[in-house]
Amino acid sequence: MSETLRVGQALFENGPPARLQRYLGLTKGDQRNIGRRAFIVAMLGWVPLIVLAGIDRSDGVKSLLLGIDVHARYLVAAPLLVLAEAECGPRLNAIVRHFTDAGLVPESELGRYNAAVGFTGILLHSRAAEIIVFALAYLLVCAAAFSLPFDQLPLWHKAGNAITIFSLAGWWHVLVSLPLLLALLLGWAWRFVLWAQLLWRIARIKLRILASHPDGAAGLAVIGYSLRAFSPIAMALATIIAGRSAQIVLVEGALPRDTTAFSAGLLVVIGVSFAVPLSFFTPILMKALQRGSFEYGALANRAGTVFEEKWVGPNRLIDSSVLEQPDFSATTDLYAIVANVYSLRLVPIDLKSAAALGTALLLPFIPVVFLALPVEQILAELRGLLF
Incomplete structure (x- = not known):
């Protein structure tokens, strides 16, 4: 029982790319450094695009600055996916603990409940899952970048010469910015899949529920x-x-x-x-x-x-008492x-x-x-x- 609570307390704070962030020293133990990591994600995905667009071609910066979709992705959405850890993880963990704290899981079903939570924790800590997330992110980038007609690429993404297909900003986009965003999205997708399977398994436990609650x-x-x-x-x-x-x-x-x-x-x-x-x-x-x-x-x-x-009834005497x-x-x-x-x-x-x-x-x-x-x-x- 104590092991389940200990795992549940930090269950959904894990998941891709948590292992990589620990390896890079961005998180240490209970120090999540969420604000700092969100800032790094924004600067890593957005600032080099501006700088490189200006270096590669004169009209690159103007084209990029007018790209509202680029700012929305890398200056807002990507940091928000990191900041979401402060809200999403603790709430999901509290819901998981509620099943035992509120007595919804009877003693006879604690084994199945602990197994479900433990299995979820193992998958959230999976090194293979993190590798697959990054591999899939780059596969999606390749599929999108090299299947899109050249004339549909934004101006800042195109090279100003005939030597390369992409500009410096374009290469940074396909090698760093976009894979980073997709890795964050796929990491949350993996968490959501595991959240869904955990609820599916708990729903098959004989819970102690009260219809009149x-x-x-x-x-x-x-x-x-x-x-x-x-x-x-x-x-x-x-x-x-x-x-x-x-x-x-x-x-x-x-x-x-x-x-x-x-x-x-x-x-x-x-x-x-x-x-x-x-x-x-x-x-x-x-x-x-x-x-x-x-x-x-x-x-x-x-x-x-x-x-x-x-x-x-008609014969009942009713008074103020x-x-x-x-x-x-x-x-x-x-x-x-x-x-x-x-x-x-x-x-x-x-x-x-x-x-x-x-x-x-x-x-x-x-x-x-x-x-x-x-x-x-x-x-x-x-x-x-x-x-």
Whole structure:
């Protein structure tokens, strides 16, 4: 039991590229240095692009500075993926510990629970996973960079001579900036996959849940807080999408309908993906609702019958002293408990967590909206709010 808690306390702080960062001395023990690492990621992925673009060709810097999508990826999204460790890891760890702290796992199932947590910890510490993440990142870069038609490359990415395909900034982009961003994204993808499999395994344990729990999810509502934990990751992904949309608006003056539909669909897919693992507990909650509806419904009927026989009827004399009788408060309390059962949610997602995730996905698109709308129209709408 103590080993499980010890592993769970720092479970999701690990994962690619955590091993490389420890090797480079960026993290030491409990010193995560999150702010410092986020700054290094931004400087490593963005600053050399500006410098090299200016060295290679005179019009390179101007082209790059106008690349909103580049700034969104390397100056915002990449550091945000590092800063997310401060929010996501501790929240997920707290949810994992909650299963034992709240007594949701009975003694007979502790072995299966410990095995699930231990297996997840092993995979999060896997050296092979980290190697695969970086290898896959470079494979994706190669597939994207060398399959894209040359005329579709941004100006700063092209060499100003006939000797090489890419400029100095272009080579830095394909060798450092983009692989670093993809490694961070794939590292979080690996964490999410392991989070999903951990919930899948826990959902198959015979948990000790309570249909009448006031959280409306039989005591499992805390799992829905994972949506808040993944909100920074969602915001980083949305920032990349919004950056590309903003770049299209800047170049073409408007956002094509196909691009708008694709971006909206991608945001929906991202949001649903983070919510899917929570549905693993739906079968458990359905059984709890079915059992609780019969058992608590029968209890409410019996209590209501006794209450009516005692207090309801034409021959019953009611005076002011009736308000002091414990029967009324006891019946009210019982009916409130029964109401909790009938309002049981089949997916442990609360409105605040869903709103936090939705806000994280939509917030990066606010600048895109203002960029797409003419200044005159914005001013006219603002005046309309006042007059």
